[in-house]
Amino acid sequence: MILILAYAGCRPHLRYRGVGSSAVTLPVLDAAPTLVARTTRIDDPGDLTRLLPADAAPHDLLCWIRRGEGVVGWGRAATLTATGPDRFAEASAWWQGVAAHAVVRRELDLPGTGLVAFGTFAFSRRSGQSSTLVVPSTIVGRRDGTAWVTQIAGSARLPRTVSLPAPAEAASPGEVAMRDGSLSRAEWVAAVGRSVELIRAGELDKVVMARDVHAVGADPIDPRYLLGRLASAYDNTWTFSVDGMLGATPELLVRREKGLVTSRILAGTIRRTGDDEHDLALAAGLARSSKDLEEHEYAVRSVAEALRPHCSSMNVPESPFVLHLPNVMHLATDVAGVAGDEATSLELAAALHPSAAVCGTPTMRAAQVIEDLEHMDRGRYAGPVGWLDTDGDGEWGIALRSGMLDAENPCGIRLFAGCGIVAGSEPEAELAESDAKLLPMRSALGAV
Template identity: 65%
Template sequence: MSTLPAPGASSPAAGPTVVVRTVPLAATDPLLAYLPSGRPHDELLSWVRRGEGLVGWGAALTFESRGADRFAEAEAWWREIGHRAVVRDDVERPGTGLVCFGSFPFAADSAESARLVVPSTIVGRRDGQGWLTTISLDPQLTLLENPSVASDPEPPRDVAFADGDVSPADYAHAVAEAVKRIGAGEVDKVVLARDLVATASAPIDPRWLLRRLAERYENTWVFSVAGLVGATPELLVRRDKGLITSRVLAGTIRRTGDDAKDLALAASLARSSKDLEEHEYAVRSVAEALAPHCSSMNVPEAPFVLHLPNVMHLATDVAAVSVDDASSLTLAASLHPSAAVGGTPTAAAVDLIGELEQMDRGRYAGPVGWMDAHGDGAWGIALRSGALDPDDPSQITLYAGCGIVAGSDPESEVAESDAKLIPMRDALASD
């Protein structure tokens, strides 16, 4: 594995040449089934939805950065790697050739680092077309044989849950204080999160979590980057040959499991002034951030209700046409943090999060996804997720957050956060 320093830390001439080869792959097995056993959890990579996307393993190159310039430094590093790459791509689609996976901390002052990982092996599938990519620093790159399906992962054992830095009582108190601040006019909306720590009796295999999430939440993007694992329903931005799309979620109600009741709840969600207000803030923040990079944009007048197994969300799909060469990562940086995970106005809401939340979110609620050498890629918001402890892989910290507006009730927000923890809690179950 090779790690390059941040831009400016050394001469560009010191960087390696990356050799990349992509060939078609005729394979119909689930993508996640190819992730091999026995790999460190931070070298297992995924971006999969409804059976398509990318998985990768190994680490030909990695990059880390912290602070306010983490996006710009990552972008500069990736451009430099692209300039050095020798690529033979027999498929030539977004996601083929040179590709990195990445995840970024929510806050500029987080103790966590932004991570980019260039896998040594990638298996991808799009519109039924499969491919295999190998990436190496060895100029005599030898293609691997077609990958085989790996052995099934073992489930976590003896999982116990404990409050993290923010207990349910702490969270209710923070919500109540946030409602007071909103009433005083400091912010219109703020998103507050809480954490839950899960500990097993042996190292947790992320492949188990990914398979469980993909089986139960096929309408989400199931991701794994550097030990951050989850299934996000929210697409921050996708850039695909000039077309830019974003799925905005804000406004949530818990499902009951009774179809008739859930239909009634969906109708009430679509009429809820509190949830519609929260959603409007989120959509507006995305549209305003994308506008400088777009020649035209379609923003539906009203949201639809997205049905997931555990909750329902108000959702809006924004589509736009790119007017410049901004990469998918540049677009993600311009959108982060959206009102869906930060609040409105952004700067004041982020300051209030730092004051009231009393924890470091790490990479929770930050951008997570992938990008190719042309700048095409997809970045979600790292929701419904957990971060495996790098020093103790038998422990994972789960996160969930809720948008707080003037009409928010503390106990209801605790219940909503419980609902949002269900996907990861269930993924840790062995039955």
């Protein structure tokens, strides 16, 4: 990366050029708040989702958990919002400034300790929804049996460690009503059919078509209720919450940790039946499906090509494995590499987005088909979501199996699901697959 102190008029600005982006000029005063963080070891706090305070605003509850480990947070010590094609570069430049000015004291040197920002980014550069990085005032984490709390403030003194809130139960939203989103079921099937026609005509190889559904509870939707249920039922996914975007994603876009870069690619899906013997047969069929293998190959290739310039060496398995989740099974490939430059986890996520797993191939044509046929703004759905620290390490997933809390209606949430479409796709089968992918969020709401 390149950081240049420049002057625009009489006000100092930060000139930034991130990985694969154009130069961005940001005011230094906006780019570099001074934050002070203290991390201390604590006894095991138990279920991290139950520590999220009941009196915090829903959009201020932060979460990144897998198999009981990870980080949760609340409050806001600092926030950055960005929109448009330079959203990643603006966020990266801002975080670079924050990291450079921060005072960090920590008893532990584990991923997620020290100063950490949580982030969620819009899928499209033309999205009307902003992207954001949030530095919470309190973070609680656990890894490898060790737990900690980090307090963050914008003062000259190290914040003192305070007592954690007592674990509290979250209330369900009551009876939940569902309605179609931007397209009805029939309209979405027709849109998928049109995308198949375009693929068969040779205009593109693959496109990912998404749909949205609106859910409204009888009572306000408590993110803690959803997060607790998602983390319990889908513990081998990454349960997340950032600025009102929450879900349980099975897809790790990128992890950067002490020089190692990893990514998990999912493409090719089949719904589980609940009959273990039958599901094993379905898994074997998925592993041999030419349609699903073709879809998967496009996704793996796009990730490998995006990561290769930033890795000194890489391992890309020749064949995928079948990932078993409670509701579906996916073809999956884990790509690993050794970092060959100083790109942060956020910059790597920006370089990878949008992969063929959430957009299509070729990217620009697929993005145009999505805009023409979906008839909706995806917002942060299928965009990067995760966290990073002052060393640039962090984890970023793709915001799948997710929903966005309605900022105007505390009882509402907008749910999303998408399917990879190739020449052999059948629109009605894709609708059934999208229903399966909506199941985690519907189940968490109690709407099944």
